[in-house]
Amino acid sequence: MLNRCLLALICLSSTSLSAAAEAPPAPNYADPKTWAAYPGTPGTEEATPDGIAKTPLSERNAVDVFFIHPTTYLTLSIGNAHYDESGATRTRLENGVLRFQASVFNHCCRIFAPRYRQASLKGITSSSAEGLASADLAYSDVLRAFDYYLAHENNGRPFILAGHSQGSIHAIRLLQERIIGTPLSHRLIAAYVPGSALPHEVQEKGLPICRTPAMTACVVDWNSVSPTAVDHRRRESAVLWWQGRYQTIAGRPLVCVNPLNWIENGTAPATENLGAIYFGGRGQPIPAPVAGASGAACDDGLLRVQIRADERRHFSDPLTLFGSYHDFDYGLWYMNIRQNLEVRIRAEKSRSPQQPP
Numbered sequence: 001m002l003n004r005c006l007l008a009l010i011c012l013s014s015t016s017l018s019a020a021a022e023a024p025p026a027p028n029y030a031d032p033k034t035w036a037a038y039p040g041t042p043g044t045e046e047a048t049p050d051g052i053a054k055t056p057l058s059e060r061n062a063v064d065v066f067f068i069h070p071t072t073y074l075t076l077s078i079g080n081a082h083y084d085e086s087g088a089t090r091t092r093l094e095n096g097v098l099r100f101q102a103s104v105f106n107h108c109c110r111i112f113a114p115r116y117r118q119a120s121l122k123g124i125t126s127s128s129a130e131g132l133a134s135a136d137l138a139y140s141d142v143l144r145a146f147d148y149y150l151a152h153e154n155n156g157r158p159f160i161l162a163g164h165s166q167g168s169i170h171a172i173r174l175l176q177e178r179i180i181g182t183p184l185s186h187r188l189i190a191a192y193v194p195g196s197a198l199p200h201e202v203q204e205k206g207l208p209i210c211r212t213p214a215m216t217a218c219v220v221d222w223n224s225v226s227p228t229a230v231d232h233r234r235r236e237s238a239v240l241w242w243q244g245r246y247q248t249i250a251g252r253p254l255v256c257v258n259p260l261n262w263i264e265n266g267t268a269p270a271t272e273n274l275g276a277i278y279f280g281g282r283g284q285p286i287p288a289p290v291a292g293a294s295g296a297a298c299d300d301g302l303l304r305v306q307i308r309a310d311e312r313r314h315f316s317d318p319l320t321l322f323g324s325y326h327d328f329d330y331g332l333w334y335m336n337i338r339q340n341l342e343v344r345i346r347a348e349k350s351r352s353p354q355q356p357p
Contacts, residue, residue: 023137024117027083029148034083036093037102037113044094045102045111049277050288055107063345065109065160066149068142068167069097073120078130080117080137101164101330108341114145124166127239132246142170158348161191164329168196173241180206189348191219194329197238199252209255213262213340214347220257222303229323231302254301259333262340267297270308275335278314289335
């Protein structure tokens with residue numbers, strides 16, 4: 001329901017980027033300004049919830065995370081943002097995404113998050129030729145940023161690949177084109193790609209689904225929805241890179257790993273929720289995590305959430321009116337993700353035999 005309504009809204013726009021339109025200038029990733037998050041450069045990804053101690057960068061330099069941000073360019077035409085887009089697009093990225101998503105990694109890892117010429121909301125949700133071209137342009141930046149990171153910053157470290165929504169779409173393509181079946185797969189701790197349509201058959205391509213909290217070299221995905229939501233777009237028309245081209249999910253079974261217990265197709269009560277975070281107000285710090293805010297159950301590829309009645313006001317936005325908790329894919333399970341990163345990193349350190357970089 002949500003996604004059909006959202007697409008209907010998008011389609012109200014009569015303008016779109018023509019195939020001949022000039023693309024915005026490409027970022028040069030040797031310039032630190034082309035990164036939304038870069039170790040040693042102060043940013044909102046270093047924020048922590050109230051009561052959570054900061055971890056110095058010097059204590060988390062053994063593992064990296066390459067984080068690909070979701071769509072913050074919400075124009076209703078097909079096209080691509082400038083990598084350094086200003087205004088509301090930049091505000092959503094820096095005061096929203098970095099603070100409430102990328103910050104989950106700031107106790108365990110050096111965080112690398114490239115700015116890129118992201119596809120617009122209409123572009124990344126469209127299977128038209130123009131929409132796929134906008135996704136392809138966005139991915140070309142992500143790929144160059146990842147290659148720059150590998151060449152200049154990784155230095156053989158184990159790493160985590162992460163994203164959300166559009167960022168997860170690009171991460172899934174990156175897995176297929178750069179990681180699966182290559183020596184890099186031996187350094188991949190895990191790929192966290194929530195908010196995307198990931199076919200269950202990904203394991204047939206050589207990347208297992210994470211089925212236990214300590215499993216490594218694997219992938220997790222979930223899509224948070226209400227107990228009664230029907231997500232036709234996620235099941236049928238969501239676009240992904242698969243079998244060497246962009247195509248729709250077309251009814252393929254979806255991956256769902258429950259972020260409360262890290263079990264594929266798992267169910268967990270709210271008592272297993274270590275703490276959810278929410279937006280406390282413009283300019284305000286991240287509030288203390290709310291333990292027990294919501295339970296979760298995988299159901300035919302979707303993660304159905306059961307938010308405690310007294311906390312529903314904190315976890316609501318225009319999308320939740322239609323049954324989607326997409327914007328809370330990280331926030332609802334924040335402390336569980338944070339803990340799980342530690343578990344998988346410890347498991348990676350004990351993984352034997354260690355493969356050469």
